[in-house]
Amino acid sequence: MSTTLERTPTPTPVATPPGRRRQRRLLTRLPIDGALYLTMILAILVMSVPLIWMFLASFKELPEFAQIPLQWLPESFDFSNFAQVASSIPIGRMFLNSVMITILGAGLKVILGLACAYAIVFIDVPFKKTVFYLVLFALLIPGQITIIPNYTLIADLGWLNTYQGILVPGLASAFGTFLFRQHFLSLPISVMEAAEVDGAGHWRRLWRFVVPMSVPTIAAVSLVSIVAEWNEYLWPMLVTDNTRTMTLPVGLTLLQSLDGQQNWGVLMAASALVTVPILLIFLILQRRLVAGLTAGAVTG
């Protein structure tokens, strides 16, 4: 993103001595730049202060939450809130469930989407257009119309409170297939034809040519899927009421008290546990993630 073209409107070339021009430019730019920086700092604060507040609060003791005036830093950085989270819900188990379901779900989604898009773009069968429209239209079908019928199916299969119950209904990849197809259409056709002439079958062409040429798209789709799987809430909440198979976001709501008296320290500690892993992945791989999200939005 940041390698992109930086432009400020170039002033109209007029016959002023260069020194004076620069000075005048500086004088008019200064207040504008100042205002821009101020706005930018304000934006950064609005976006970051809530998150910083959450992390600080996760270390605060109960009496500190009622303190006036407000204390920014906790009196001591001890982990009692985290310990209390662990004693209220099996947080380790839920964390593992979430990690496993995220990896499996995102991985399978990518494989299914990749295979399906390859077939649609490169294998010549008469009905492949129909298959593509089937995928495309699925993008328009909202999740909420599918939840009740899918729930009854999963319940009939005896899959409530199982990993496959959480995982399988969400595996079909309409979004991934669509992105992969767009990318495959942009691949150099000559390479594919050369591979074909050299006697490489579809299976080899997929793995030896298409996959290596698609690494950025694969990475982007994987990341988007990882974020989606990790944060998924409604479906796992409906399918699980058992803490053995529950995922982290669902477990988080168990900590909310019913009488309205929230133990904020415990809730903030648990929220931090849900947000830190995905925030780290985002910070490390943000360029790829951004590429995945903006793909198809601007050119499409």
Add this chain to the structure above:
Amino acid sequence: MTAFTPSAAASATASAPRSRSRRRVRPRNLLLFLLLAGPNVALLLLFVYRPLVLSFYYSMLQWNLGSNIARFVGFGNYVEWFTNPDTPQVLLTTAIFAVTTVGGGLLIGLALALLLNQKLVGRGIARTFAFAPYVLSGIAVGMLWLYIFDPRNGLLSVALGWFGVGSPQWYTTSPWALIMIIIVYLWKHIGYVALIYLAGLQAVPQDLRDAAALDGAGRSRTFRSVVFPLLGPVTFFLLITTMLSSLQSFDLIRAMTDGGPLGSTTTLMYQIYVEGFQTGRAGYASASATVLFIILLAITGLQLKVLERKVHYS
């Protein structure tokens, strides 16, 4: 699966040069197509298309979730939905939520994108901060903001106190609960809009800006007459995607208000959940789901039809 490699390779060599001109379907291709596309398509049919059809059917039943008894009532559920005294409020809440989150999101997102497109030191960091909330769990974000909105000792009530303003009872009073959720929704989703707009801004050709500058257009004039029209396709894309995600949002409402107080934050999506899984009226909930689906289709169709003509593709 490896068994396919030699045979597929052989067949490809045999007929490679003329494979495009001949439209005869080769069984091997057919088999491979089914193998590669089949699983994904089967899953789509089973978990997206089947429920779509089934939901229409369920909407005609008087049927409770988990029960074996179902009575066919035709359009009874729809009649009940349209005559239900709660329906106007659910529709109004849904409309207010959608319009403010989509409209506000596009406006603030565009402003943020314009800001982050300036040559400023540290804007890379600013972009990261702007986008970070978008990747976070809606449940965790909801809980965090619930604490910030706490009327007694939340960060916001303290901040309002600096200006001598008392904090409203966000959780328990009618317009404030919805306003609270809209604010948090915007906070979480603004980065996405800004990012897509930013990508769009960077695709605007520099020579067009130069030409405008040469014609004597100032910054704001250039934006209005050159840049914004070129952002048409991006705005169009965002309008559809943010509308769809706004109408389907669930996590924040669940974490923050549970649809209350007195149903004032119950959107159509939330109503489907409450009717289907809390009251257990699956038939009635399916009717609401169908209504929502038709609304979504109509909006998408309308946007495609009306806006497509006004959008300039460069």
